Amino acid sequence: MIAAALVSLFGALRFSGEDLTxxxxxxxxxxxxxxxxxxxQADLDGDGAMDLMLPAEVWLQRAGTYPRTHRVxxxxxxxxxxxxxxxxxIMARLPGSLEAYALEGGAWRNVLAQPIEWPxxxxxxxxxxxxxxxxxxxxxxxxxxxxxPEILVPGPGGVYLYRKNGGLYALDSVLRVYPAAQTLPVxxxxxxxxxxxxxxxxxxxxxxxxxxxxxxxxVLQRQEIPADQILYTITRHNLAAVLPGEQxxxxxxxxxxxxxxxxAPVRLNEDxxxxxxxxxxxxxxxxxxPTPIFRTVASTNRGESMQSIRTQSFxxxxxxxxxxxxxxxxxIAEHMxxxxxxxxxxxxxxxxxxxxxxxxxVHYQDEAGIFSRMPSIRHLVRIDLGRPAxxxxxQFEQYRSGGMIDVSGDFDGGGLADLxxxxxxxxxxxxxxxxxxxxxxxxxxxxxxPGARHTVAxxxxxxYSDIVIAWKSxxxxxxxxxxxxxARGGR
Amino acid sequence: xxxxxxxxxxxxxPLAAPGRAAPGFTVSEIAxxxxxxxxxxxQLAEGGPPCLAVLDGSFLSFYSGIGAEPSFGLNLPPxxxxxxxxxxxxxxxxxxLAIEHGRVLRFDVVTAGAGAPADPRVLFEAASMISGPSPYxxxxxxxxxxxxxxxxxxxxxxxxxxxxxxxxxDFPAESQAPPQFLFAAPFAARTVASAQAGSPGSSxxxxxxxxPDATPELPELxxxxxxxxxxxGRTGSPGLLREAGSRPPESxxxxxxxxxTGGGPFERVHFALAPPxxxxxxxxxxRLGTGGPPTPDRAFSLSPARLYPGVLVAPRETLPDFNxxxxxxxxxxxxxxxxxxxxxxxxxxxxxxxxxxxxVHLFDPAQGIYAARPISLVRTGVPLSWFVELENGAPMRxxxxxxxxxxxxxxxxxxxxxxxxxxxxxxEGFSNEPSFRRPFRQTIRAxxxxxxxxxxxxVLRGATALFVLVANGD
Numbered sequence: 001m002i003a004a005a006l007v008s009l010f011g012a013l014r015f016s017g018e019d020l021t022x023x024x025x026x027x028x029x030x031x032x033x034x035x036x037x038x039x040x041q042a043d044l045d046g047d048g049a050m051d052l053m054l055p056a057e058v059w060l061q062r063a064g065t066y067p068r069t070h071r072v073x074x075x076x077x078x079x080x081x082x083x084x085x086x087x088x089x090i091m092a093r094l095p096g097s098l099e100a101y102a103l104e105g106g107a108w109r110n111v112l113a114q115p116i117e118w119p120x121x122x123x124x125x126x127x128x129x130x131x132x133x134x135x136x137x138x139x140x141x142x143x144x145x146x147x148x149p150e151i152l153v154p155g156p157g158g159v160y161l162y163r164k165n166g167g168l169y170a171l172d173s174v175l176r177v178y179p180a181a182q183t184l185p186v187x188x189x190x191x192x193x194x195x196x197x198x199x200x201x202x203x204x205x206x207x208x209x210x211x212x213x214x215x216x217x218x219v220l221q222r223q224e225i226p227a228d229q230i231l232y233t234i235t236r237h238n239l240a241a242v243l244p245g246e247q248x249x250x251x252x253x254x255x256x257x258x259x260x261x262x263x264a265p266v267r268l269n270e271d272x273x274x275x276x277x278x279x280x281x282x283x284x285x286x287x288x289x290p291t292p293i294f295r296t297v298a299s300t301n302r303g304e305s306m307q308s309i310r311t312q313s314f315x316x317x318x319x320x321x322x323x324x325x326x327x328x329x330x331x332i333a334e335h336m337x338x339x340x341x342x343x344x345x346x347x348x349x350x351x352x353x354x355x356x357x358x359x360x361x362v363h364y365q366d367e368a369g370i371f372s373r374m375p376s377i378r379h380l381v382r383i384d385l386g387r388p389a390x391x392x393x394x395q396f397e398q399y400r401s402g403g404m405i406d407v408s409g410d411f412d413g414g415g416l417a418d419l420x421x422x423x424x425x426x427x428x429x430x431x432x433x434x435x436x437x438x439x440x441x442x443x444x445x446x447x448x449x450p451g452a453r454h455t456v457a458x459x460x461x462x463x464y465s466d467i468v469i470a471w472k473s474x475x476x477x478x479x480x481x482x483x484x485x486x487a488r489g490g491r
Numbered sequence: 492x493x494x495x496x497x498x499x500x501x502x503x504x505p506l507a508a509p510g511r512a513a514p515g516f517t518v519s520e521i522a523x524x525x526x527x528x529x530x531x532x533x534q535l536a537e538g539g540p541p542c543l544a545v546l547d548g549s550f551l552s553f554y555s556g557i558g559a560e561p562s563f564g565l566n567l568p569p570x571x572x573x574x575x576x577x578x579x580x581x582x583x584x585x586x587x588l589a590i591e592h593g594r595v596l597r598f599d600v601v602t603a604g605a606g607a608p609a610d611p612r613v614l615f616e617a618a619s620m621i622s623g624p625s626p627y628x629x630x631x632x633x634x635x636x637x638x639x640x641x642x643x644x645x646x647x648x649x650x651x652x653x654x655x656x657x658x659x660x661d662f663p664a665e666s667q668a669p670p671q672f673l674f675a676a677p678f679a680a681r682t683v684a685s686a687q688a689g690s691p692g693s694s695x696x697x698x699x700x701x702x703p704d705a706t707p708e709l710p711e712l713x714x715x716x717x718x719x720x721x722x723x724g725r726t727g728s729p730g731l732l733r734e735a736g737s738r739p740p741e742s743x744x745x746x747x748x749x750x751x752t753g754g755g756p757f758e759r760v761h762f763a764l765a766p767p768x769x770x771x772x773x774x775x776x777x778r779l780g781t782g783g784p785p786t787p788d789r790a791f792s793l794s795p796a797r798l799y800p801g802v803l804v805a806p807r808e809t810l811p812d813f814n815x816x817x818x819x820x821x822x823x824x825x826x827x828x829x830x831x832x833x834x835x836x837x838x839x840x841x842x843x844x845x846x847x848x849x850x851v852h853l854f855d856p857a858q859g860i861y862a863a864r865p866i867s868l869v870r871t872g873v874p875l876s877w878f879v880e881l882e883n884g885a886p887m888r889x890x891x892x893x894x895x896x897x898x899x900x901x902x903x904x905x906x907x908x909x910x911x912x913x914x915x916x917x918x919e920g921f922s923n924e925p926s927f928r929r930p931f932r933q934t935i936r937a938x939x940x941x942x943x944x945x946x947x948x949x950v951l952r953g954a955t956a957l958f959v960l961v962a963n964g965d
Contacts, residue, residue: 029685036684041692120680137682138695154680154697181703185623188573188644189630192532192541192942197577199630199642199713201649201664202621206701211686213694220688226525226548226625265688274688281880291876313876339876347837350875390836393768394733400880472737 013411013430013444014488015467018065021482022054025455025468031266031277033321033408035455035468040136042085044103050461053085055134058103064460064486075101075108080132082124084140086149091140093153095124098169114168119155141212143239152212159210159217161242172244177237179221181206209265215240217248220265220274229258232265232303234274256303268300268320269328269369275300279319282310291339296331300369307371309363311335317402323377323433325415328365330376332407335359338389351390356383356399360407360419360438379431379438381405384424394451395425409456409465411443411487418443420456420467428454428467446485459484516895516914516927516949519554519959523547530950530957531628532941533576535562535600537583541943543959546574548625551587553600554959563600567591568611573621576600577632579639579654588631588641590619595631595641597654615656617643620704633713635659648707664705677702732805732884735763740775740796744805748776748854750812750819757791760819762803772803772823774861797860801825801850804885809892811901813866813917818854821861822892822903824885825850826878843908844872847886851921867921873907889951891938896962897946904949909934912951914960931958 026036039052039059049061056077060070074083074090076099081092088111089102100112118124127135140149143161151162151169158176162169181204189200209220217237224230233255237248256276263278277298296309296319311333323330337357339346349356361375383404385395398404404422409430411418416433423429428446431438448454452471459466464487472480528547535542535555542555542562549571552564565587567574573590579597580586587598589611596611621629621644633642635651640659643650648663683696735743743761758778765771773796801823810819825848839845850865877886888906895902895914903915912935913925933953941948949960 026684029687032685032687032691034685034691038684141695152695154699156678156701156703178699178701181701183572183621183623185625185627187529187531187628188621191628191630194534197630197633199633199644199649199709201706201709202629202644202704203702204620204704206699206703208699209683209688210697210699211689211694212696213689218688226527228526267688267690292880313880315880343841344833344837347840348833351833351836391768392770394766397733397769 012432012490014490015411015444015446015485016065016488017446017483017485019481020059020066020484021479023052023059023066023459023468023482023484024470024480025457028318028406028408028455030279030315030317030319030402031264033318035408035457037457037459037468038136040083040085040138041459041461044085044089052459053083053090053136055083055136058090061460064462064488065484066460070106072103072106072108074134075099075110077134080127080129080134082127082135082137082139084136084138086140087147091151093118093124093139093151095121095128098151112168116162116169117171119153119157119160119174143212143215143242145215145240154210163244173242173246175217175237175239175242175248177210177217177219177235177248178206179208179219179233179235182223185224212239216251218274224261225258227258228261230261230263231258232256232274232276234265234302254302256299259299259303259306260297263297263299263306266320267329268298269365271300271369273302276303277320279315281315294333296333298331298371300365309333309371311361313339314358315402317406318408321408321417323362323407323417324364324435325410325417326364328367328369330365331363331371333361333363333375334402334405335361350388352388354385354387356385356389357381358383358405360405362407377437379419381419381421381423381431383421386425398422398453403453406454406456409467410463411465412490413464413487418465420454422448422454425450449481460486462486464489515963516960517963518929519961521545521552521554521957521959522955523957524550524955525625526936526952526954528957529628530939530941530948532943532948533585535576535585537578543941543948544576544628545957546626546628551626565598567626568596571596571626572623573619573629573631574626575629575631577639579632579641581639588614589626590621590629590631590643593618595619595643595656614641614654615652617650617652617656618645620644620646642713649709651713662707662709664707732762732764733766733769736766736773738763740773740793741777743773743775745777746806746819747810748778748819749817750810751817760821761793762805763796764802765798770802770825771798771800772821773798774803774821776859776861778859794859797863799823799852799861799863801848802884804849804890805883806892807883809901811892813851813901814853814919815900816854816856818856820854821852823850823852823865824848824887826886839872840875842872843874845875845878845886846870846872847907849903849921868923869903869915869921870923871905871907871913871925874909889935889938891940891949893940893949894947895940895949895960897943904938906935911935912938912958912960914949927960932956 024038028035039054041050044051051061052059058072059066062070081094083092091100098114098116101108102111142149148164153160158174161173163172184203190196190198211218217239219235221233235253236251238251239248242248262280263276265274266277268275279296282293292313293310294315297306299306312335314334314336316332316334320329358381360379362377363371364376365371389396406420407417418433419431419438421429426448429442430444432443449471452469455468456465467485469483470480525548531544532541533544542553545552549567552561555562567589568591571589571591575588576585578585589596594616595614597614598611631641641652651660678701681698686694686696689696740761743763745759745761748758748760761775763773765773775796776794777791804822813820849869851867852861853866873886891904900917902917906912911930914927915921916926935951937952939950946962951958
């Protein structure tokens with residue numbers, strides 16, 4: 001039986017807490033605000049609710065949660081396949097074979113079993129050895145919108161495309177879309193001392209990111225250039241129109257202008273093109289203390305120009321998220337006020353105060369892709385670290401790493417991003433977004449076990465963001481516990 | 492590039508620690524245009540002193556003595572991709588070799604005041620696989636059967652040619668040799684769990700890395716094989732080090748106990764930050780049982796965890812062996828409160844220097860433990876704000892453990908303000924005052940220590956200049 005449902009007792013929002021140990025979430029991506037659930041979300045039993053496929057079992061959703069009575073072990077899990085979901089159920093890539101299963105009456109029915117060769121055969125065989133776990137990684141994608149998913153697997157020579165024909169999947173094409181390898185600009189051989197000189201052989205590397213979305217395959221290649229800068233070459237291929245055995249045509253290709261080396265490709269708006277964003281640290285001598293300055297950088301025009309936002313002493317957990325729900329991602333900067341004011345004031349704060357004032361600033365992105373120079377939202381919160389910053393400790397470390405503030409959740413389903421703050425070691429507080437400002441009054445308070453970390457994700461796919469809390473007890477080698485607080489809307 | 496060089500000899504105060512007096516350091520400043528300029532040692536004349544070569548974009552310059560102007564500099568042609576400095580015609584003087592669009596070029600070194608460098612000579616053409624947006628150092632000139640030859644990496648392997656272009660030998664790339672770099676796997680594809688450039692749920696995103704080339708196995712006669720460095724170990728982020736304390740010591744991060752190959756990589760020092768304050772480090776030492784050669788499956792014993800005050804500076808490239816006994820030692824940092832009063836703290840901050848205490852604990856092979864009492868305590872200070880953004884888990888910047896003065900020992904260098912660098916030379920312990928400290932006009936971003944014939948060159952990298960430190964000797 002799922003552990004006690006717990007409804008937040010304070011504020012305008014309702015949350016119910018469910019113990020879901022076994023479900024884990026990765027850290028929040030600082031450029032997208034998305035946390036990677038270690039599960040694939042899909043409706044596997046056709047009831048319209050989002051179920052969860054974990055590496056070894058499927059959790060079926062019932063009444064907005066995942067009761068232990070509705071968990072089904074995945075077929076062939078002992079052989080550690082690579083699983084993905086499809087409209088009719090699940091598919092498993094096994095060494096030398098492919099199998100598909102549909103969920104019927106709480107049990108799996110095999111609907112496909114065929115031999116097939118994979119480009120990552122050695123990896124699949126190694127994964128099937130004892131001591132490994134199944135993987136849940138996407139390999140199914142409907143490239144031609146015929147409701148029959150194709151299989152895409154990257155291999156050494158290209159991306160292997162398999163199509164279903166006559167009820168079975170077969171290799172259709174090897175899409176040779178990888179860019180040419182580049183020589184690493186590192187010293188070759190041993191130059192010194194003269195008696196030890198020895199030539200070296202160059203190392204060439206091919207590094208790229210490949211995105212398959214709709215009927216397109218996009219290759220993003222990063223190239224380092226002098227002065228600590230980079231270029232990206234982006235090539236879009238027409239995957240939907242590729243004929244059997246042939247190569248996909250190139251829709252377009254462009255190379256960005258020079259950009260700082262720390263930016264990465266992201267999607268900041270809905271104009272269909274790839275954008276770039278990142279952040280780095282600098283130091284300012286303009287303040288009484290040599291203060292670190294965090295610079296958030298973004299380009300919404302293919303790297304032609306960079307916009308930057310500077311803030312003092314803080315790298316946010318997430319620097320970009322669509323806060324106002326207009327489809328364009330906004331920039332988030334956070335300001336630690338610990339070092340504000342004069343030296344004596346700052347020292348007094350650092351050495352004696354157990355609370356830190358922290359400001360969240362949101363810069364909206366307009367239709368032209370420009371982030372507002374002045375913050376569109378400013379919101380001040382006070383965080384209790386339990387002890388002065390000078391004494392350090394896990395609370396201060398968690399704060400410093402950005403782990404106490406999150407602006408990536410919509411807890412009331414209003415289409416706006418709300419603010420989640422761990423304002424005490426034992427509590428999370430939600431401040432609802434009232435359109436242009438976060439509420440000054442808490443919308444809900446969630447209790448936290450000691451040492452817990454939290455992640456925001458819409459676990460059950462109901463449109464309300466949920467809060468995943470994970471913690472370990474102080475018993476050595478104990479398993480990590482997980483509790484999910486499902487948002488249930490307003491009271 | 493316009494390179495300016497000037498020397499500053501620094502008079503250093505006496506050291507408090509016993510033993511030999513520490514030398515001063517001479518500092519040279521070399522302006523650079525590319526922050527990633529290559530710096531390496533070269534020998535321009537047979538039996539002559541080593542000099543410093545700087546490859547800044549396509550400008551190559553040499554500094555044959557500290558305190559002198561650059562003795563030679565030339566602009567490599569556009570498209571040059573590899574550069575070597577060696578005596579290719581056995582005349583006792585070095586030439587410069589460069590690869591440019593499939594041509595192997597030779598430049599003569601012309602000393603300062605001897606006129607402009609002559610145009611390069613094309614030695615031969617070869618379809619080298621070396622390419623890149625800007626040149627980088629590459630060993631090409633090698634001895635071959637008693638004569639000078641040129642090693643050229645081609646698509647199919649390494650080819651040895653005479654300076655006239657005659658093919659002397661081929662070493663085909665037949666097998667996928669172990670990669671030189673950990674990240675150079677033949678092929679690796681990783682699915683991005685939460686799509687970054689695409690829409691979540693409706694897209695697939697992969698990161699693909701491949702190092703597709705086979706590597707030739709080069710014989711000893713092309714030069715002595717580089718011995719494998721001692722295994723330095725497995726470290727982790729500060730978060731991982733904090734979490735480690737709740738797990739058994741055998742799963743903690745570790746580094747090799749021994750700095751040489753003796754004992755193999757199996758004797759390890761496991762470490763974790765100790766709760767609740769994480770201001771101490773728990774150390775557990777894994778050692779081999781007695782008898783037989785060291786192998787992975789021989790029995791180990793793991794010592795009980797001992798607590799040391801301070802946070803371990805986790806070894807990275809260099810295992811610190813301060814007393815040169817072949818065993819890694821511990822370097823820990825701590826931060827005492829600078830006085831009990833707000834005034835004392837304010838004064839420390841206004842001086843731009845929050846106290847940091849570094850302590851060295853030597854390994855005692857007889858006891859099999861690290862000494863409880865530190866052999867050295869170094870008091871220094873860093874800006875308070877550096878505690879907010881630690882670098883490799885420590886508030887100091889550019890912390891470098893290397894032999895700075897050529898005596899074969901492990902010394903300590905660090906920046907305790909953005910534009911300064913300090914060196915403590917190990918002399919049966921560290922003195923409290925640095926052996927060298929100097930402010931520079933720009934932020935020091937990285938350090939390199941280049942081995943030389945006698946004294947190493949310590950290169951401090953700024954955005955637009957290199958600062959080269961060389962110990963003056965006793």
